[in-house]
Amino acid sequence: MARPKKQVEIETPAIGHNSQETDDQLIAENHKLEDELKAGMAKYTEWAKPRKERIEAIESEIRRRLIERNADSTRTDSGTAYFSDLLQTKIEDREVLFDFIADNWDSYGDQMLKIGAAVDAVRQYMSDHDGNPPPGLSVSFFRRLNIRRS
DSSP, X not given: OOXXXXXXXXXXXXXXXXXXXXXXXXXXXXXXXXXXXXHHHHHHXXXXXXXXXXXXXXXXXHHHHXXXXXXXXXXXXXXXXXXXXXXXXXXXXXXXXXXXHHHTIIIIIHHHOOOOOOHHHHHHHHHHTTTOOOTTOOOXXXXXXXXXXX
């Protein structure tokens, strides 16, 4: 029989212009809640460790059995375990790859090339060009609030 779950009540005071709490009180409460979460995560990590170790052992044994049978999968009443063959890529020579993609653009080059822009380089460009991003690139910003301990 499952034991009843303990309900934790967290009082949610008014926030905004109706709040009577000072910035210091809000920051102190933030730290207290973060400490509680950290303690809870530590307890969870301790609880989860033997379970994760057992999962690793089970996966290792199933992997061993599949390899021994020269099989890609096993289907049981409880479920199926199977291998997935994944492809990873690494650019070894950027210039050679770009030439190849340009020469084969219509056949598959346009689908092969995925480009991202390095944030630090974009910031430097924008700093040097009155806040304008490089041609062909748009940027957006968001502001994250950080609260650190004194």
